[in-house]
Amino acid sequence: MSENLKNLLETAVPSRRGLIVAALAGTAAAMTGLSPAVAATTVAASNGFTFQGENRRLGTSRNQLPTSWGTSGALQGFLGQHASTAKQRVVDLFVNSTQKTFQVKAYRLGNYAGLGQRLVWSSPVTPVVAQAPATVDPATRATFCNWKVSLKVDTSAWPEGFYYLVLSAPSPWYSRTPSPQAHMIPLVVESASLAGKAVLVFNDLTMQAYNKWGGASLYTGRDGKVPTRSLKVSFDRPYANPDVFETYNVPMIRTAESITDSRVSLGYTTEARLAGNPALLTGAAAILFSGHSEYWSHGLRRSVEAVRDAGTNVVFFGANNVYWRIRTEPSALGPDRLVVCYREAALDPLASAHPELATTRWQDGPSPEPACSLTGSMYGDLGVTGLFTVTEPSFFAFQGTGVKRGATFPGLIAGETDANCNLPSQPGNLVIFSHSPAPGSYRAKDWSDGSIYTTKSGSAVINMATTNWLAAQYDPAVPARSRDFAARVTRNIITAAAQGPIGQRYGGTAV
Known part of the structure; x- marks a missing residue:
């Protein structure tokens, strides 16, 4: 044991000391045995589905999919619900096209x-x-497509998971006019139950906030300026930003489903589904948020905090999470189809009567709750380029990588980052396992701080603190050594988180 680590253990609070000591014992010893609830779910899923079995099936080559997604008016569509759910497996598909068929x-x-x-x-x-x-x-500048149902898609026989729905409009053989680019719609076939599972969450609330279909998003209006931005954005319209799904969600799915350990059971849902149905998370082993989960309702945060405190692990594989507080409202097509974010308390009609629902940044008034009380590290900068730098090699997820203190990995720190905020609301037993130089647009000297803390229930909250952590794993421009390291760490985290409260197995029991 190094002198630095010995000193750290001697001065650490009990939960921190237990976490580090158990980490030194190695992943294999810490992962023996399952809680009865997790074991029952893993061994006998109610419908016989396992993602490991599904991934042994013959896949489809990427060259059979379009090389890019069309977002023009030539072909476009959206879904009438956030996910295919156990109670509603038939999904309404709304399509518009300049072609005659699709x-x-x-x-x-x-x-x-x-x-x-x-x-x-x-x-x-x-x-x-x-x-x-x-x-x-005209009041909120929200765009709605009051379209007729084009096709009812019955997903009852489909295995649960994340999907591309690829729309194409083939031209007749005699036509000299090329068909429009294929259009992609993300779909989640939700697990019938999330209990006992490590749950992958599609960031659809965040994706919708950035969606400029119709000309406006929560950022800018149809004239490209901030004052004319939408105050509410609707799910009743196509996505014009499929890159958000591909960049922040698809890498998490592919790495998670490369795990062969039969003790891991995965579940699938979306941010919007959790915002409107907090009971969905009851009994989940872990909740895994993708590369960028920025827009959170009051109900979503309370439900995640409640299951965290009951023993569910929470993992943020990105950065700038839990930043904007939003509300969801119904549209003509169903509940939670509108994302509300006034961004300024003075504009929000509920801010005075219900300050806890004011759609400002979570860290701002009239009811401030900095994200760090949940996420550990908190949003710091954007436009970042840096080296992922290991500061605590005993962190359990580094098991099997051979890293030492000070090891660096280029290509993993980029985009937006989270940093140690040192605020009173930050968990007292926070451990920083990576402290990476990350200069960005706001500050020439800044950091990306990967963090972990445990709760009294034994659950752990892990934050990888960079939006590029997942995307880098599939980026050929990133060195293979960095890609392999990030993938190994991601699989280690998911494998441990899927088996129940990390802190109980690694010794940390209190914040």
């Missing part, structure tokens, strides 16, 4: 021996239904 193919995302996806279903060629023009609410 077809849909559904690809389930996973590992599939490195291919990355599997074609699960193809629709018949379907006539295009003439659709009405989109409408805009």
Whole structure:
């Protein structure tokens, strides 16, 4: 044991000391045995599905998918619900196109021996239904597509998981006009139960906030300026930003589904589903948030904190999480179809009567709750480039990587980052396992601080503190050594988190 680590153990609070000591014992010893609830879920899923079994099936080559996604008016669509759920497996699909027909193919995302996806279903060629023009609410500048249902997609026989729905409008053989680019719609076939599972969460609330379909998002208006931005954005419109799904969600899915350990059981859902259905998380082994989960409702945060305090591990594989406080409201198509974010308390009509619901930054008034009380490290900078730097090699997820203190990995720190904020609301037993120089747009000297803390229930909250952590694992421009390291650490985290409270197995029992 190094002198520095010996001193750290002697001065650490009990939960921190236990976490580090257990980490030194190694992952294999710490992972023996399962809680009865987790074991029952893992051994006998109610529908017989396991992601390991699914990924042994023959995948579909990426060259059978489009090289890019179309976002023009030539072909576009959206879904009438946030996910295919156990109570509603038939999903309404709304499509508009300049062509006469369209077809849909559904690809389930996973590992599939490195291919990355599997074609699960193809629709018949379907006539295009003439659709009405989109409408805009003049008060909030929210855009709605009051379209007719084009196709009902029955997902009852599909395995649970994350999907691309790929829309294409093939031109007739005699046409000299090329068909429009394929359009992609993300779909989650939600697990019938999330109990006992490590739950992958699609960041659909965050994705919708950035969606400029119709000309406006929560950032800018149709004139490209901030004052004319939308105050509410609707799910009743196509996505114009499929890159957000691919960058922040797909790498997490593919790495998670490369795990072969039969003790790991995965679940699948979305931010919007959790915002409107807090009971979904009851009994989950872990909640895994993708590369950027920025927009959180009051209910979403309370439900995640409640299950964390009851023993559910929480992992943030990105940065700038839990930053904007939002509300969800219904649209004509169903509940939680509107994302509300006034950004300024003075503009929000609920801010005075219900300050806890004011749609400002979580750290701002009238009811400030800095994200760090949940996330550990908290948003620091953007436009960052830096070296991932190990500061605590005994962190359990580094097991098997051979890293030492000061080891660096280029390509993993980029985009936005979280840092140790040193605020009173930050957990008192926070351990920083990576302290990486990360100069960005705001500060020439800044840091990305990977962190972990444990709660009294034994659950752990882990924050990787960079939005590039997941995407780098599949970026050929990132050195192979860095990609392999990040993938190994990610699998270690998911494997441990899926087996129940990390702190109980590694010794940390109190904040």
